[in-house]
Amino acid sequence: MATFRAEVFQNEFLPDGGTDVHAIVTVTAEGVGGAATTGGGVAEIIMIDTSGSMTGPMLAAAKHAAQVAVDTIPDGTWFAIVSGSHVAQRVFPYPNAPVAIVQMEPGAREEAKRAVARLSAQGGTAMSTWLRLADQIFATQPAATQRHAILLTDGKNESEPRAQLTSTIQAVTGRFQCDARGVGERWQVDELREIATALLGGVELIADPADIAKDFQALLATSLSRGVADAQLRVWTPQGGQVLFVRQVAPTVEDLTARRTEVTPLIGAYPTGAWADESRDYHVAVRVPSKTVGAEQLAARVQVAVADEVVASGLVKAAWSDDASLTARISPEVAHYTGQAELASAIQEGLAAKAAGDEATATVKLGRAVQLAAETGNEEATSKLRRVVEIEDEEHGTVRLKRGASRLDEMALDTASTKTSRVRR
Template sequence: MATFSAEVFSNEYLPEGATDVHAIVQVRATGAGAGAAGGVPVGEAAEIIIFDNSGSMTGRNLEAAKHAASVAVDQIVDGTYFAIIAGSHVAERVFPYPNAPVAMVRMEPRARDEAKRAISRVQASGGTAMSSWLMLANQTFATLPPGIRKHAILLTDGKNESEPEGNLQRAIRAVQGSFQCDARGVGDRWVVSEVREIATAMLGSVGLIADPSGIAADFEQLIRSSMARGIADAALRVWTPQGAQLLFVRQVAPTIEDLTNRRTVVNPLTGDYPTGAWGDEEREYHVAIRVPSRPLGSEQLVARVQIVAGGQAQTSGLVKAMWSNDPSLTARISPAVAHYTGQTELATAIQEGLAAKAAGDERTATIKLGRAAQLAQETGNDEATARLRRVVEIDDAERGTVRLRTDTSRLDEMALDTASTKTTRVRK
């Protein structure tokens, strides 16, 4: 059976007049692998592989994508529902074949072989309209019974430019919450912000595959990770007392995802925030609450954070506040809160710095990326530092003194951008 545990990290002591409470809630799931979670048997999952077959994919990119799709098919566990979609300016179901009586079939050896045969016949043509890809995936998933884990992989190599402006955003809103989607871009002609918008809304990851030769390994890992999740869906449930204001709810590890605006009301004091499917893993959430200040010596429960799966609360973490005039208590900074506050600012600084650089505003880009270098140093994010060094010369990381490099490739900038929301854990 799957079990969840929660641990809260915060400084619960507030000085006189203080109102804001910040807490990191660490949630761990065990026994949640596929087949181990209560009520979720092996095979009750569905996978759709969506790959770009627009004209820009002609040649090596399409051949690599087709190979990767076949590799991914091999990783789908027998009994899992699956389908393959090819996307250009229109979306086409490659397998099951368009004339098949069902939109998805369960994986078994003959279906696996036939799916690979269908993938091998795909040709490149047309433009890129990702809204049609998402809508077809949603329609396909909708043919399944409720309660099944639904996951997709989306691969593109280009910009979404074959449909009216706003179509993609409308499609994302229409399918949000119906399935999860990990999105990948191959090469340097796609737009990170477009693909990130899809992945973020669909509770998935965004990633850069610099060379087509890397698609297969990435697809293989994504399918393996998806197959290992046994909890179809879970929500972070946050209760706050009357008179409190919930400032924000964010996932901060392993990646940063702002969940604040995705609240589903349970009752006037309680809301659910989607977290998607779970395997055996650990995630961390930053919850910020504003409450009216209370007299010195007062104590208050300012939030109760739970994980809800299968309609039942699985674990709880309590966020408390105590007002004190002891500066040795109130001056303490929770290492976890400080760390993830810095990591969130780091992601913002990187994205804003790269946007300024693309717009030709070198002064703002230097300031923002300098702050990013400083934050990466402070939070021990060595991966971010290494990626920053390919975009800027870091003269003094502690002070955030950098110079823009003149030999930076677009791939270097895209690699920094796509990885900007990946965080490091708090140093023990």
């Protein structure tokens, strides 16, 4: 049986006049078990880019990966395969089939692999059509409460306005989770990040097409290990209180603030998606009316809810003091993850400035990123930054842009920017 627990890390002491309370809430799930495919509660859709740019070895590698994925999906799982170009087409079940999604069994597995083998590349790229079709397919099987998709592309979303993609993402948000993968160096990180962030998935670069199959297997293994289909983080604040933000800060930075739905006037719910046996950290910031020195108050109650049942709870406190030795302390957990969130922004802003030809801003931002990566112990970020900048002084963030940095190196840094190092306790 799945169990959740919530631990709160903060400095609860505020100075006279202080109003803002910050806390890191660690949520841990145990005993979750795998997804219940035998009950028909799990659905997987694979979306493969079949635009003209995929012609040749890229499409061959994607087809092989899709076939490996089909072999990986266990019997009983609902599944479908979508071919995506400037339009989307369901390739399995076949377009003339009476149903849009079927449960995996040996016959369906072999037929799906034959359908994948027939894929060909042509046309442009309009990812909104892929997402809309996936949503429509999922909707035909309401019994599948855990819905996960993989989207693979090698190019830019060039066949439609960006606003069309954004509006479609907004329309399907909350209806399924999606991991996005870009292969090669011609796709846009910000496009796939927009999809993955909204749909509670991850975005990764696959530099070598030969690695697509391994990545698909890992994605499916992770998806099928999630025995809790959905959980909410609920934040209660007292009358007069205000939630400033709610962010997931580990294992990746994801801002959930705008995803709030109201449970009651004092309680907001934030989606966290499906869970396996794992631990995640959330940064919760609230503002409460200031009280006199010596006063104490419950600033927030953070709860985890599964199927509308509260399964874990933690308290965020506030206490006003005139003792500077208490109020000046910064919780090491809060300090660590504040730095990690700033690190992600510095990398993304620095790379955007570099792409726009603003080398001065790029140097400042990426220098700050180097400094933050060192301060927070994010060795992966430091390693990837070294491929893009020459580091002269890590402590002070003094860097020079590397003239020979490849686009793949920049994309690897960009996609990894939101990955965080856990705080050392």
